[in-house]
Amino acid sequence: MTDYKSVSTPMSWTMKLSAQGGAHYRSIVGALQYVTLTRPDVAYAVNHACQYMHAPTNNQWSLVKRIMRYLKGTQHHWLVLRRSSDFSLQAFSDADWARNNDHRKSTDGYAIFLDPNLISWASKKQCTVARSSTDAEYKALAVACAELTWLRSLFA
Structure with a gap:
């Protein structure tokens, strides 16, 4: 992953996915599911990747690689909790x-x-x-x- 260029979004809106190397794909996407616990910005893209765990194609691999490239470029993004007296x-x-x-x-x-x-x-x-x-x-x-x-x- 150190050789990849980063991208600004976790998913391309022009990419059309379809259900048309399973174990390695499932392992990576499973790890990405844990990433969504602290990175809600990738939840939508990871959700789409999870829908094709049974038979991933090159399009799904491209999506997973794009998510990884996005995470590389945004590794300094994290959730920040601030103190507040109002509970709205x-x-x-x-x-x-x-x-x-x-x-x-x-x-x-x-x-x-x-x-x-x-x-x-x-x-x-x-x-x-x-x-x-x-x-x-x-x-x-x-x-x-x-x-x-x-x-x-x-x-x-």
């Missing part, structure tokens, strides 16, 4: 409607902040196929609201 929760959600050509399921994600501190985040394929981008966004919002409700119950 703020949530953000988003959905990627039917991007995958194999199953047409959307991917949703959320980020929840306690004051300025990011405390919870996720990126996950939705269970059902959304009929529209609005439907996908509402499903993502519902997932974020469920997490937000659970977090609020912890602070009550």
Whole structure:
């Protein structure tokens, strides 16, 4: 990895992935899953890489290499927790409607902040196929609201 050039984003939006060297790929992607515990900026890209563990192609390998190059260029990025006297929760959600050509399921994600501190985040394929981008966004919002409700119950 020391010979690779770094990149500015963990995933290229022009790359189309499809389910068309398994053990080594699974090992690297498994390690990348642990990276998402402290690097939420790669959660979406790693989520896509995980969907092809059963039969990775050159496109999936390119994605994994791009994530690794991104991590190399951003190795000084980390989560910072700041002290705050206010306990306000703020949530953000988003959905990627039917991007995958194999199953047409959307991917949703959320980020929840306690004051300025990011405390919870996720990126996950939705269970059902959304009929529209609005439907996908509402499903993502519902997932974020469920997490937000659970977090609020912890602070009550």
